[in-house]
Amino acid sequence: MNEYSFVGKPVPRPDAPDKVAGRALYIHDLKRPGMLYGKIKYSEHAHAKILNIDTSKAERLPGVRAVITAYNTPEVRFGFIRDNIALKKEKVRQFRDEVAAVAAIDPEIAEEALELIKVEYEELPGVFDPEEALKEGAPLIHETDPQGRPKKDNWVPVSWKFNAGDVEEAKKKAKYIAEDYLETPPILHASLGTSGCIAEFDLQGNLIIYTKTQIPFLAQNDFNRALASMGLKGKNTRVIVPTLGGSFGSGLDTHGYEYIAILLAYKTGRPVKIVLDREEESKTLSPRQSTRTKILQGCDENGRLLFREVRMLLDNGAYTSWGATTPSVMMLPISSIYRVPNVFYEARHVYTNNTYCQAMRGYGNPQAAWAIETNLDHLAEEANIDPLDMRLINKNIPDDISPMGLRITTCGMEECLKAVAQKLNWKEKRGKGRNKARGVGIACLFHVGGSGRVYRSDGTGVILKIDDFGYATVVTGAIEMGQGLVAALTVATAEALGVTPDRVMVVTGDTATCPWDVGTHASRGAFTACNAVIMAAQKAREKIFQLAAEHFLNRVNFKLSQMKKKDPNFQIPDLGINRPLEPEDFELKENVLYLRSQPQNKYLRMGLDELIREAHFKEQGTMIITEAFYDPCNQMLDKDTCIGNLSATYIFGAQGAEVEVDLETGHVKILKYVAAHDVGKVLNRHSILGQIYGGAVQGLGFALSEEYKRDKGRMLNPNFLDYKILSANDLSFPIEVELVETMDKEGPFGAKGVGEPGLVAVAPAIANAVYDATGIRINSLPLSPEKIALSVRRLKKE
Amino acid sequence: MKRVVHFTLNGFEVEQEIESHKMLLDLLREKFELTGTKEGCGQGECGACTVLVDGLAVNACLFPALEVEGRSVTTVEGLIGEGGRLHPIQEAFVEAGAVQCGFCMPGMVMSAKALLDETPNPTEEEIRRGISGNLCRCTGYVQIVDAIKLASQKLKGDGRG
Numbered sequence: 001m002n003e004y005s006f007v008g009k010p011v012p013r014p015d016a017p018d019k020v021a022g023r024a025l026y027i028h029d030l031k032r033p034g035m036l037y038g039k040i041k042y043s044e045h046a047h048a049k050i051l052n053i054d055t056s057k058a059e060r061l062p063g064v065r066a067v068i069t070a071y072n073t074p075e076v077r078f079g080f081i082r083d084n085i086a087l088k089k090e091k092v093r094q095f096r097d098e099v100a101a102v103a104a105i106d107p108e109i110a111e112e113a114l115e116l117i118k119v120e121y122e123e124l125p126g127v128f129d130p131e132e133a134l135k136e137g138a139p140l141i142h143e144t145d146p147q148g149r150p151k152k153d154n155w156v157p158v159s160w161k162f163n164a165g166d167v168e169e170a171k172k173k174a175k176y177i178a179e180d181y182l183e184t185p186p187i188l189h190a191s192l193g194t195s196g197c198i199a200e201f202d203l204q205g206n207l208i209i210y211t212k213t214q215i216p217f218l219a220q221n222d223f224n225r226a227l228a229s230m231g232l233k234g235k236n237t238r239v240i241v242p243t244l245g246g247s248f249g250s251g252l253d254t255h256g257y258e259y260i261a262i263l264l265a266y267k268t269g270r271p272v273k274i275v276l277d278r279e280e281e282s283k284t285l286s287p288r289q290s291t292r293t294k295i296l297q298g299c300d301e302n303g304r305l306l307f308r309e310v311r312m313l314l315d316n317g318a319y320t321s322w323g324a325t326t327p328s329v330m331m332l333p334i335s336s337i338y339r340v341p342n343v344f345y346e347a348r349h350v351y352t353n354n355t356y357c358q359a360m361r362g363y364g365n366p367q368a369a370w371a372i373e374t375n376l377d378h379l380a381e382e383a384n385i386d387p388l389d390m391r392l393i394n395k396n397i398p399d400d401i402s403p404m405g406l407r408i409t410t411c412g413m414e415e416c417l418k419a420v421a422q423k424l425n426w427k428e429k430r431g432k433g434r435n436k437a438r439g440v441g442i443a444c445l446f447h448v449g450g451s452g453r454v455y456r457s458d459g460t461g462v463i464l465k466i467d468d469f470g471y472a473t474v475v476t477g478a479i480e481m482g483q484g485l486v487a488a489l490t491v492a493t494a495e496a497l498g499v500t501p502d503r504v505m506v507v508t509g510d511t512a513t514c515p516w517d518v519g520t521h522a523s524r525g526a527f528t529a530c531n532a533v534i535m536a537a538q539k540a541r542e543k544i545f546q547l548a549a550e551h552f553l554n555r556v557n558f559k560l561s562q563m564k565k566k567d568p569n570f571q572i573p574d575l576g577i578n579r580p581l582e583p584e585d586f587e588l589k590e591n592v593l594y595l596r597s598q599p600q601n602k603y604l605r606m607g608l609d610e611l612i613r614e615a616h617f618k619e620q621g622t623m624i625i626t627e628a629f630y631d632p633c634n635q636m637l638d639k640d641t642c643i644g645n646l647s648a649t650y651i652f653g654a655q656g657a658e659v660e661v662d663l664e665t666g667h668v669k670i671l672k673y674v675a676a677h678d679v680g681k682v683l684n685r686h687s688i689l690g691q692i693y694g695g696a697v698q699g700l701g702f703a704l705s706e707e708y709k710r711d712k713g714r715m716l717n718p719n720f721l722d723y724k725i726l727s728a729n730d731l732s733f734p735i736e737v738e739l740v741e742t743m744d745k746e747g748p749f750g751a752k753g754v755g756e757p758g759l760v761a762v763a764p765a766i767a768n769a770v771y772d773a774t775g776i777r778i779n780s781l782p783l784s785p786e787k788i789a790l791s792v793r794r795l796k797k798e
Numbered sequence: 799m800k801r802v803v804h805f806t807l808n809g810f811e812v813e814q815e816i817e818s819h820k821m822l823l824d825l826l827r828e829k830f831e832l833t834g835t836k837e838g839c840g841q842g843e844c845g846a847c848t849v850l851v852d853g854l855a856v857n858a859c860l861f862p863a864l865e866v867e868g869r870s871v872t873t874v875e876g877l878i879g880e881g882g883r884l885h886p887i888q889e890a891f892v893e894a895g896a897v898q899c900g901f902c903m904p905g906m907v908m909s910a911k912a913l914l915d916e917t918p919n920p921t922e923e924e925i926r927r928g929i930s931g932n933l934c935r936c937t938g939y940v941q942i943v944d945a946i947k948l949a950s951q952k953l954k955g956d957g958r959g
Contacts, residue, residue: 012892019900020888020907022834022874029833190935192838192846193901245836245901246935278839482899482936686895690937694898697938720843720933728939729930732923735940 005590006491007749008682011501013487015243015480024243027196027212032271035198036065038264039110040257040274041100041117042284043092046128046353046713047139048121050090053100057116063109066267067117068260069100073267076226076259081158082146084319084356086226086259092121093141093318094355095714096284098256103264103272126353127154128713130292130315133352141318141351156316156349160327162335162642164403165342170307174298178379181294183780184367184763186287186315186708187701189360190725193245195285196275199261207237207265211258214251214479215519216241218455220511222254226262241509244481248698249360250285251481252521253321257284282718287708288360289314289323289349293371297340303385303393307342310334310371316349317356324349325454326364328637329447329522332646333368336402337446338376338394343403353713361695363522365447365760366702370781373443373764377771386430387768388421391444396652398742405635405643408650410742412678413444416654419676419738424656430772437663438671439772442656443764449680449744449752450648451524451632459631460528461515464493464536466544466624468616470591470609472499474536475507477517478529483755484687485525491684492530492748496537498588499608515627523651523753526683528630530748535628543624544608545583547615548593553581555614556603573603632746648746651753653677655696655761659769666789668704668770669733676738677757681750688754692737695758701726703763704782805866807832808876816863823847823858825866826873834874834904838933845932848905848912849873855912857931874904877911887911890949891942898936906932910946919950 018024055067070089077085088097100117104110127133127141133154142151171177197211207227213219216239223237244251257274264272276284296309316324327347334345380390398411420442421427429440451458463475474493480486486506494501508514517529556575563570576598587596594605615622632648658671675692682688705724709716717723743750763781771777776791804813807830814829823840826832826849838846840859847858850872877885884892887910897903906929913920913928920928925946926939934942 010895013895013897015900016892016897017884017888019897019903020874020891021878021882021884022832022836022904024900025833026836026901028837191899191901192844192933192935193836193899194838244899246899248935278841278844484898686941690895690898690941693938693940694936695938698935719841720839721841725933725935727930727933728926728943731939732926735938 004495004749006494006501008685010685011487011491013484013686014490014506015486026193026243026245027210028193028275030198030210030242032198032200035271035273036103036105036268037107037110038101038103038261038272038274039107039114040098040260041114043095043097043099044119045092045121045123046095047124047126048092049124050088050092050099051120051122054118055100058102058113061109061113061116063105064102064113065105066103066264067100067113068263068267073263074230076229076263077146078222078226078254078259080320080322080324083142086256086263094353096355098260101260101264103268126713128352128354130313130350130352133350141353154351156320156324156351158320158324158349160331160347160642162331162343162345162404164335167307167309167342167344170342171298174306175301176379176382177296177298178375178382179296180375180378181779182371182374184291184370185781186290186357187360187706188282188287188708188723189248189250189285191246191248191250194276194278194281195250195255195257196273197258197261198271198273199265200271201265205232205235207235207262208240209237209258209262210240210242212244212247212251213239213241214247214481214521216479216509216511217477217516218519219254223262226259230266239511241479244479247481249358249363249521252519253358279718282723283715286321286323286356286358289326289357291367295371295375297375297379299379299383303383303390305338305340305394308334308340309344312347314347314349315354315357316351317354318351319356321356321358323358326359328454329452330364330368331404331642332406332448333365333372333446335404336406337372337444338396341403354710355715361698362756362760365756366699366763369443369445369760370763373761374767377768388417388426388442391417391442396446405645406650407645409746410649410680410744411652412740412742413652413654415740416652416676416678417444419740420654420656420674423674423736423738424658424672429658433773434775437661437773438658439769440656440658441765441767441769441772442654443761443768445653445757445760447651447757447760448522448647449651450746451528451634451753452522452647453634453636455518456636457518457631458634459629460517460532461627461629462529462532462536463515463625463627464533464540466540466612468609468613470499470607470612471503471505472497473505473507474533475514476529476532477514478508478525479520480508481520483525483691484684485520485529487687488526488683489529489533493533493537495749496534497540499591503591515629523755523757525755527747527751527753528632530683530751532628532630534748535630536626539626539628540624541588542583543626544588544611545586548586548611549581549583551611551614552593552606553577555606555610560603575603649744649752651678651757653757653761655765657765657769659766659773661770661773661788663792664789666785666787666792668766668783668788672733673735675735675758676740677754678740678742679754680744680747680752681741682739683749683751688739689737691754692758693735695756696735696762697726697731699759699762702759702781703766707782707784801864803864803867805868806870808872818864820863821859822849822861822863822866825863826858832873832875836901836904838901845909846902846905848908848932850908850912853915855909874907877907886952887914887949890952891945894941894945894948896937896941896945902932902934906934906942910949913946914950914953918953
């Protein structure tokens with residue numbers, strides 16, 4: 001194994017000092033000269049006709065600079081299938097629908113103006129349950145599709161199907177079959193920093209937008225289309241991304257508020273800022289899709305899986321985001337976690353009058369893992385096999401190809417399972433604590449680890465430039481949203497180029513200056529950007545060594561003659577170099593250039609900065625700037641069969657918990673939580689642990705406490721008091737992490753993507769532990785005290 | 799209605815006119831451009847706006863601006879030493895890898911300061927309780943708790959606090 005100078009070492013995050021000092025600038029902290037404040041008026045009904053919008057009073061309020069509705073602005077269509085419009089016309093389909101907006105000189109006046117806008121509605125019957133929405137005679141959410149063709153039902157025209165082998169035949173052969181119906185609720189991203197943007201136009205009609213996004217370049221494309229709709233075809237957008245206060249997938253789509261800020265900025269000719277408050281963020285930013293899943297898995301008498309059949313219904317809400325593609329990622333574990341030859345999977349989205357949904361960390365995988373991993377425990381019980389053994393019997397293995405065509409390179413699933421079992425003392429504890437309502441549970445995860453090609457390009461570009469002082473600037477379109485991209489990229493650049501991390505500066509977040517990147521999703525940021533920077537660093541080293549061959553010895557001789565001038569007693573040493581130097585003769589490490597043949601010769605060592613200046617400050621001088629565009633060796637799924645190697649490598653892991661359940665209150669107390677992850681290779685230990693701890697705790701919220709409450713499409717708990725994300729006080733138990741290094745050849749220095757997997761397996765691990773503790777299986781998340789206490793009482797009656 | 803409020807802000811005597819319904823958070827962010835103090839919820843539930851008033855941690859989003867009259871307010875900016883030197887608590891957060899998106903960090907650091915001023919050697923449980931009003935969506939709190947333990951160690955040898 002290579003000896004690295006910085007990879008895997010606890011190098012502090014370069015962005016941390018500004019953040020702890022309060023100096024990092026989030027969208028909330030930005031101001032532009034002459035800036036106005038925008039506010040949005042949302043629908044008062046889940047489903048209604050708009051009869052009239054009276055904005056006259058609002059327009060007369062002093063300090064108001066513009067009031068816009070669909071009736072005085074061009075129609076701006078957006079969304080994954082362009083079924084959404086920025087300002088609603090004729091009809092509202094969800095409570096958060098935008099019907100009007102105001103720009104004013106301060107936020108209070110804008111708020112006051114909203115109150116003065118009067119909208120008359122004619123309420124329509126709504127539908128809030130995806131199965132109800134499919135029934136004959138259910139109210140139609142959209143009367144026409146985005147192309148204007150009449151619609152007859154509430155199906156979203158995006159569906160996913162995968163079929164391998166023959167599930168029906170396998171069912172006949174299976175000795176044991178388990179069938180379950182499992183649900184997950186909508187989940188808020190709940191980033192601490194809410195969403196917002198500032199839009200402004202230059203005098204040529206080009207848009208500049210500062211916005212909270214994970215996809216600056218796809219957003220540029222979306223906004224350019226919006227400009228075309230506004231009569232500004234051919235004009236360009238510059239997207240600038242401030243520090244992100246968390247995002248977790250909420251920035252994977254462009255949003256109504258961004259288009260509204262653009263319309264207001266164009267109308268007023270001034271910068272317009274819209275920042276959502278917490279209530280707005282909770283109500284109007286799309287949550288993770290809720291799912292209803294029917295799953296069957298079957299095995300032979302030895303526990304070997306024979307088939308898996310999954311049918312999933314997703315509540316799309318009123319419009320369609322990129323979240324409609326999450327089943328393509330769910331398909332990975334559904335087709336390929338554990339070795340299973342026969343698989344059927346079908347996922348369909350249904351329009352309802354609920355809030356529309358989008359992807360969240362895990363991109364569907366938490367919902368898929370919840371179904372697979374709880375049902376697998378059920379199957380293990382049917383077959384009378386220990387759930388740990390069940391997983392070991394069917395484990396994924398390295399150098400395998402799954403039925404979906406996923407090429408598994410490295411695979412640490414077995415090591416992860418064994419690590420979790422050992423840390424939980426599995427054999428001692430499992431199945432033995434039910435009298436004390438104590439139990440252990442385990443679940444595995446399978447996720448993309450080498451990006452995921454859900455878009456035609458899966459690339460990331462970087463520019464690497466070295467300045468006269470030996471500092472390397474890395475410019476990339478990838479986005480830091482807190483996950484540690486800058487830290488990973490700093491370490492990778494330092495290692496690959498041969499400089500120290502303090503000589504690396506990372507610049508991100510501006511479409512005008514940064515090379516293209518598809519977006520920071522799919523746990524791909526560090527994987528693709530670090531691979532790109534390794535390529536760019538390689539090119540830079542070639543140039544540096546070429547320059548060294550030309551200039552190094554001249555500089556050395558010059559310095560020796562200077563020394564002789566200063567000190568006549570100085571004896572110029574014989575350097576023993578009797579041939580012209582070649583690029584291959586040089587090495588660069590930790591900012592110092594030296595000869596491979598004489599690494600310790602102090603006269604033959606030179607700072608990188610010195611060489612750069614030698615090559616630069618002369619007639620016909622030169623500088624070092626390189627670029628690279630890394631597009632992983634993965635594939636789009638075939639649109640008919642869904643076969644394709646979506647990711648360049650895959651990540652595996654196992655998580656487990658020991659819990660104690662209070663049978664009176666139904667409260668689940670976690671005694672210990674364990675996460676073992678195949679990470680390929682640790683790039684930055686702090687960051688990777690932070691991703692796994694943070695993911696696990698988000699997963700614990702998904703499992704136990706986070707409940708999106710709504711009544712007929714209206715969100716009832718849009719605040720942190722009632723929508724309970726976990727606090728430090730809720731976590732008075734150890735979280736133990738084991739990092740398994742499998743050194744994947746596709747990964748930068750062997751690393752795989754790690755951003756999402758931490759939360760994927762949490763909910764089923766907890767549910768399986770609760771079952772081991774109590775014999776109760778709750779089929780819908782969260783595993784709230786009410787549900788558990790109710791089930792305990794029901795069980796006692798039986 | 800506007801009124802003038804006089805108070806000590808990060809060690810300096812200041813006065814500022816402000817509308818009487820505004821909160822301390824508005825006063826800090828809008829009038830003094832101290833944007834280090836963040837608004838995460840505006841309802842006193844997330845702690846991102848935590849500052850110290852006479853040494854006690856308060857949610858600036860719920861604390862009426864006029865009530866700082868004659869009192870001493872410390873914000874995250876007030877912890878920074880000469881030449882941008884981080885406070886030992888801030889250093890500890892950096893070294894322990896406690897930072898991700900960073901939005902909760904100023905509030906978290908100020909809660910840690912209030913805790914360590916009162917309890918220089920906190921137990922893990924006291925640390926968890928001390929930051930229970932500060933929500934973080936990124937970190938899972940593990941490295942934040944580590945950071946506060948480390949800060950406690952650092953402050954023993956530092957004499958700042």
